[in-house]
Amino acid sequence: MKPVLAIGDVVAKPGEIAKGSLGSVELADGSKSKVPLIVINGVHEGPVLALVAAIHGTEISGILAIHQVVQSLDPRKLHGSLLAIPGGNPLAIRVGAYTTPLDGKNLSGPWYLPPVQKEIATITQRLALYINEALEKANYIIDIHANPLPSIHFVLTSLEMCKTDEIKQDVKKMAKAFGLTIINWPRKEATSIRDICCKNNRPSITVELAGNIYMWDEVAMVGARGIRNVMRVLGMLEGPMEKQEVDIIEGDFTFFGWLIAQRGGFMLVRKKPGQFIKQGDVVIEIVDVYGDVIEQVRMPVNGYCWSFTGGVGGTHAVSEGDRLAYVFTHVEELGKPSFVEKPV
Ligand SMILES: [Zn+2]
Incomplete structure (x- = not known):
């Protein structure tokens, strides 16, 4: 029997979907802003996949993609577990800002694995600290972002951050399964969740949806299909791969x-x-x-x-x-x- 999953204030037995938060930050008026978490603990053994959306507060379409994935899954049929963070930066989301207005910091920064020490962390780094708890427990990570229109749907990889060929192959497998145009970003410094997770032997891709400030089904569906396809190649989900109904450019691309x-x-x-x-x-x-x-x-x-x-x-x-x-x-x-x- 698989164990109960307990993360933040969320507890999910095998076969359960549970919702809550990874933690919260306190503001001047005493209100708290929480980092939401959905845990789906599958009945069967398998890997842990973490999904993160809206690390940038203007990129909310990934939140709907997570909702669609969660609502389409049956935990009794799921192999492994899903840790979904639908709204990584609540402080930026609430004011429609890209980064956190309170400290001007970008939550897509080098604040993970390990996180910044809490006592000296700014408010954005404290959000990262909570998100980090999910990343540490995950075997694979998909960080969902989105671009303003006009744009294309695509997947970003950081192959240069992968320390072993095995991690690199896993990243390529995830990117291919997602079913969109794939672009590698050869960075020297690890500055995003994707970079840092790959560097720490957790295969990770970034998804960039076309259309950021919208809760539109046709945008989110691209994300949801891709996530389920990745779950299929990771052995978490059964059923045929879903074809992406968007234009894809084939080739070996680089930023x-x-x-x-x-x-x-x-x-x-x-x-x-x-x-x-x-x-x-x-x-x-x-x-x-x-x-x-x-x-x-x-x-x-x-x-x-x-x-x-x-x-x-x-x-x-x-x-x-x-x-x-x-x-x-x-x-x-x-x-x-x-x-x-x-x-x-
Ligand atoms: Zn972004």
Whole structure:
């Protein structure tokens, strides 16, 4: 018989779904903001999969993906357990902010495995401390994020963070099963849950849904299907793989960089996310408040944009220095001479 699972204030016997929280932080007015947790303790033996959504408070579509997964599962048929955190940063969610307004910190930071010592931790790091409890108990982790529209659905990996080939293969297996375009982000420092978990021998992927501030079925379903597919390849769930009904770009892709505004104004997106764009082609035009084009932002490499993030909060009103779009490319494009704009 499998043991009872007790995490935070949640206790789930085998075959049970239980809801509660991993812990809470206290605010000035005495109110508490809790990190929610859903535990599904399957009847059968199997791995522990942790799901995290809304580590960034503007990326709530992953919360609905978790709801859909939880509501579709029968714990009597589940192998292993699911630890789902539907709303990782409650302080950012409550005000529709990307990071925590109270301390300005990004919950998707290097605060995990091990977490920052509680006594000296800021309020965001204390949220991470609670989330960490679930990560420590998990064998596999899916961190669900989302981009402002227009964007594509995709999965991010951090293969360079994997210390063994076995972990790397597990990450690839999870990413492939999810069923979306796969992009590797070759980072040197571990700065996200995905990076840190991989570095600590817990295979992990980040899912980036297209559409962040919405509770739309058609967005969340992509996440829910992918999560269930990962559960199938991990042996947690039976049944056929679910086909993703979105455009997928096949290839060996890597994150390249950002398109950055050199002028302030309003961005007109001239290409589609996921569309192949030739090096030097105009991707975005920035117009001033009178409608005159003041900058043409060109593609630095043969590749694609996964989203057009624009200015503060995803607005297409942009200031100079704003990261307008994320660029990714085929790995074989790296090392070729990059685009340099000729002086006019
Ligand atoms: Zn995010």
